[in-house]
Amino acid sequence: MSKVDAKLAERGLVLPAPLQLPEGMVLPFPEVNLRGTRAFISGTGPLNPDGSVAGPFGKVGTDVTVEEAAHLARLTGLAMIAGLKRTLGDLDRVSGWVHAFGMVNCAPEFSQQPTVINGFSNLILDVFGPEIGQHARSAVGMSSLPMQIAVEIEAEVEVRV
Amino acid sequence: MSKVDAKLAERGLVLPAPLQLPEGMVLPFPEVNLRGTRAFISGTGPLNPDGSVAGPFGKVGTDVTVEEAAHLARLTGLAMIAGLKRTLGDLDRVSGWVHAFGMVNCAPEFSQQPTVINGFSNLILDVFGPEIGQHARSAVGMSSLPMQIAVEIEAEVEVRV
């Protein structure tokens, strides 16, 4: 068992199944694009354990509370880790998180994007540790996101070949 | 003739002329920034063959239909390929698409960004093939874009030196 898998088990965290695409939706790209020692995680939303898209849906600050959204960001992180595991086989191949771009579906007056995306960052730091897990980050407000998910995150990590 | 040029010719696809900047607009950066084996394509919008910015303009879902926007995303892809060709000389130097960030100018309730940006992804996969053309992707909603273009995409590709 990899160190990362051991940490996930210790925390009682379960990685979700692959995204169950809504009927008629086609995504002609991989969840993770591995190019040499760099792995790019496509924009990912929160998933339930069975791979269905997780709600609540809509705008953070009006339809979704900040606390709910931070939990959705944490679920998004678990979905990203699940995608990495399917692509890399062994999560201990991740040698360093590089960058994450955290997108919050919100109204124009919302300004607590960092608190929302901390749900993701705190998970990554906890599971991968402070050195490998360290990442540059932005957390910003989008006018809308696919399927009206409340949070979407994309990221780059470095991996051992 | 490069393989990519041959594929473009086979499809009857024409790469547009360089962007004709609107009067008074200054963009102090290149369309593609080549750093070693990595080429970064600046945020690009849809162009007509003569390099003028292509409409329809405004918000997808209200001013622009999803079908029109997917076509604009395809035109954006052609403009990006044109920029790569001017920078690299030979499009077969592209060894792998890495990542694309697809931005849709839309209203807060719009949620079909993936369908729009598929117009870009399907072009890249068709012209470069499924291995070199494979890219990580996000497709998200922006509150507004320069000149009220409906679609803007930026991307990174890996190239042979």
Add this chain to the structure above:
Amino acid sequence: MSKVDAKLAERGLVLPAPLQLPEGMVLPFPEVNLRGTRAFISGTGPLNPDGSVAGPFGKVGTDVTVEEAAHLARLTGLAMIAGLKRTLGDLDRVSGWVHAFGMVNCAPEFSQQPTVINGFSNLILDVFGPEIGQHARSAVGMSSLPMQIAVEIEAEVEVRV
């Protein structure tokens, strides 16, 4: 004194102190994440010389003029350079700017994002010179930004080890 520091002094430009976080705000990530020869600058906003977040705040085009916003983009650039200096020690270690993503907090009808982010690009090109300072760029409209700052920019640079 590094060449970049000399240029800053020549222009009378002062790098701001580190960001003074508003009470209760936690950002669990570094201002710059250095991974090998690549340095990723986290999403950064405009700072006053003492490190407090610089206004005016709100939407560009309604609450903030284009000229004010371009100045805020310039202040954001200075904050990013300050972060690089704290991380790298010597700013002449920057061998090339790679990419910048410029985000403007604005209303749906705003379309002058490039003019705003030119405040950043012109600073970088002036201080680092046209070769090292050259960067790919996007300049786009966000529905909102943390703390209702008017401008936020993230970037990647290449560095000598």
